[in-house]
Amino acid sequence: MKRLLYILMLGMAIENASAQSKQTMTPELLWKLGRLGSSNLTTDGKHLIYTVTHYNMAEAKSEANIYSVPVTGGAPTAITHESAGRQIVKVNPDGSIIYFFDDHLYQMDGTGKQVTKLSDKALADADNVQISPDGKKIMFSREVPVVKILGKDRFADLPKSNAYVFTDLNYRHWDTWEDGKFSHVFVADYDNGKVSNEKDIMVDEPYDTPQKPSGGAEDLIFSPDSKSIIYVCKKKFGKAYAISTNTDLYQYDIATGTTSNLTEGMMGYDTSPAFTKAGNKLAWLSMKEDGYESDKNDIVIKDLKTGNKVNLTEKWDETVSSFQFSDDGNRIFFVAPKNGTEQLFQIDLRLRLAPGSPQAIRQVTNGQWDVNDIIAQTGNTLYVQRADLNHANEIYSVSLTNGSMAQVTSINKAVYDNLPLSRVDERHIKTTDNKDMLAWVIYPPDFDPAKKYPTLLFCQGGPQAPLTQAYSFRWNFQLMAAQGYIIIAPNRRGMPGHGVEWNREISGDWGGQPIKDYLSAIDDIAKEPYVDKSRLGCVGASYGGYSVYMLAGVHEGRFKTFIAHDGLFDLKSWYGTTEELWFANKDMGGNYWDKDNKVAQKSYDKFNPSNLVSQWNTPIMVIQGGKDYRVPIEQGLGAYQAAQLKGIKSKLLYLPDENHWVLKPQNALVWQREFFGWLKETL
Incomplete structure (x- = not known):
């Protein structure tokens, strides 16, 4: 009897110790995770160099180390x-x-010493x-004054x-007022x-390279022979800039100082130029339609010897996120959304198929994850960054033969090893127009049906x-599920990864079929016996915030x-205060005063949330960034004041120093404490 009692007590002790060793994902724990940054492969192909950022919450600052x-x-070795x-x-x-810090170039050995x-x-x-x-030239970008806008510059x-004087658009962008300075290439x-x-190779030009607000080093590159620079630029100013997405690739000849437009007549976004190592081919990402920022992104390649130009993905029914040439220049590896994930693909340039033929494209990886970034190739192995809804980005190797993946870094292993993970299911839902819609369903870690x-x-x-397997540090499904919620995240109309037409169908129809898709999703999951139909909530940001309203x-x-x-x-006031008007013109169908434009009038009338306030009757929390010039402050304040x-019952979380992000x-x-506090209070 004593032995049986001892065994039972021992079993309980082991079970309690195991339970105590497991953590629950909290906002505080999420912010302790290391965040993988840029990654490089050493020349000998034996080591990966990468940065990891950690946040010091007490001091409200980040620390990035190599x-x-x-x-x-x-x-890993900390450098x-x-x-x-x-x-x-x-x-x-x-x-x-070699690294750049505090306006100077430094060099350190592979251990971080001998600086x-x-x-x-x-x-x-x-x-x-x-x-x-060739190591003989250096290139960089820098802000330079071009146009006199500030009062102190004019007088x-x-x-x-501290006055600003404007006579044209764009007077502000993303989270910054235009001050007359532009980012130039030197x-x-x-x-x-x-x-x-x-x-300054762009002297006196009122244009930016890299592109604002999110362009980077990918917008300016040297040619392999070091004789020229390719840079991305939208050479438009004022209202022309505000209504156009037509960026071009420009080639600057260093010896002669002359500049030529390589994409003349290509009217949409042209971005991310890249050469083969041999320098005989140039490829880039290209959209066709001016003013459509979410148009299909294709890979265009140009043979620099013959001048021939081919759209490699023209007949492929999807859009490309990023790409990289293989070391020998015979293949292109690229990342693209596919059925609620981001996967790795390749194009074999040696296959003699029709230009743009989808038969030349092969999917390399396949699984419930996102391939986010291609780092480098060595032999038959490619190194990439990968994440899923339970794990932040890590570096993985990919076999180019069979697509198998092996994890290289384990930045947050100590946390995840003691963290119960959420079950993530792929669910297929019939929409009101009888189409198949994929949705991700994320369950609490201890889910009991x-x-x-x-x-x-x-x-x-x-x-x-795309709504894929990306790991967000704000809209984090793992964190939401850990608080005891089931989350359904539908790939409604307008999301890439399900064909070009599915992606296009949202333009001019914001409040139509996409909203019906959302209702189809919640109605479908609500049929499950484990869903409390009396406790359903709805959350989202940006267009997702519009959808909530x-x-x-x-x-x-x-x-x-x-x-x-x-x-x-309120779409009318939004049109009058937002900055990238090409977006509003495409997605609303035009401006609100053109009474003959039926698409636009439908957007500003039937699909305008402010016109539906009379039917509001449910608690709502409104979050608004003070420096969000894409969706300016009057949008959040108007919704809160109406409620x-x-x-x-309503709450306003105002973040005066934040833009469209936090x-x-x-x-x-x-943000996260108030978010979950509101849900606990109202749901």
Whole structure:
């Protein structure tokens, strides 16, 4: 009897110890995770160099350090040990690293020691620094004053003026007011750190390279022979800039100082130029339609010897996210959305098929994850970044023979090993027009089908952004599920990964079929016995926030609570204050005063959430960034004020220093605490 009692007590002790060792994902734990940044492969192909960012919540700042790990995996080596904001410029054949910090170039060995300051001259305010392949030139971008907009620039005797004077659009963009400065490309002679003969290759041009707000080093590259620079630029100003997406690739000849347009007549976005290592071919991403920022993204390739240009993905029914040439130039590897995921594909340029033939394209990887970034190739192995809804980005190797993947880095292993993971199911739903719609369903880690759970409908932004296996540090499904919620995240109309037509169908129909798709999704999951139909919530940001405001007026009692972040509430006032008008013109169908434009009038009338406020009757939380010029402040304030005046239980979370995202660590933690506090209170 004593032995039996001992065994039972021992079993209980082991079970309790196991339970105590397991953690629950919380906002605080999420912000302790390391975040994988840029990655490089050493010249000998034996090590991966990468950055990891950690956040210090108490000091509200980040610290990014550099690490090295063998390509076969194993324990990483920390190369740096303190925050320094380094930009890795080049990994040398001997393993040493050239980096840019505090306006100077430095070099350190592969262990982070033997640091040498290379540059004798400060490259003040430089960004996107690159050294030419032959090591004789250096290129970077820098903000330069071009147009006099500020009062102190217009009137020399008024140096303390903070006035702005505008006579044209664009007067602000994303989260910044236009101040007359533009990001230009500079080139200079370079000799082992010594920089001389610095030259602005875009002198006096009121245009930006990289493209704002999110362009980077991919917008400016050296040619393999170091004789020219290719850069991406939209050479339009004022209203022409605000209504167009027509960027072009420009080639600047360093010796002659002449510039030529390589994509003349190609009217949409042309971005991400890349050469083969041999320098005989140039490829880039290209959209066809001017003003359509979510058009199909194709890979176009040009033979620089013959001048022949081919659209390699023209007949492929999907859009491309990013690409890279193989080392021998015979293949192109690319990432694209596919059925609610992002996968790796390849095009074999040696296959003699019709230009743009989909038969030349092969899917390399396949699984419930996102391949996010192609790092480099060595032999028959490709290195990529990969994430899923339970794991933040890590580096993986991919076999180009069979698509098998092996994890190389384990940045957050200590956390995930003690964290119960969520079950993620792929669910297929019939829409009101009898089409098949994929949705991701994420369950609490301890899901018990015999119980009933509150359930959240997640409304994706974009509106033409893929809803895949991406790991977000704000809209984190793992975190939501860990608080006891089931989440259904449908790939409604407008999302890439399900064919070009599915992606296009949302333009001009924001409040139509996509909203019906959302209702189909929540109605479908609500049939399950484990869903508490009396506790359904709806959350989303941007177009997802718009969807929340729309659904608040048409949900017919389905939802018990709503949360909208930076959502579009009144489309007329939004059209009058947003900045990238090409987006509004395409997705609304035009402006609101053209009474003969039936598509636009439908958008501003029938599909305008502010026109449905009379039907609002459900608690709603509104979140609004003060520096969001894409969906400006009046949108959130208008929605909150309407709810308050109607006597609806409501809350406003105002973030004065945040743009369309939430970037400051303590603000992000407030966001998550208020988010889950509201759900606990109202759901």
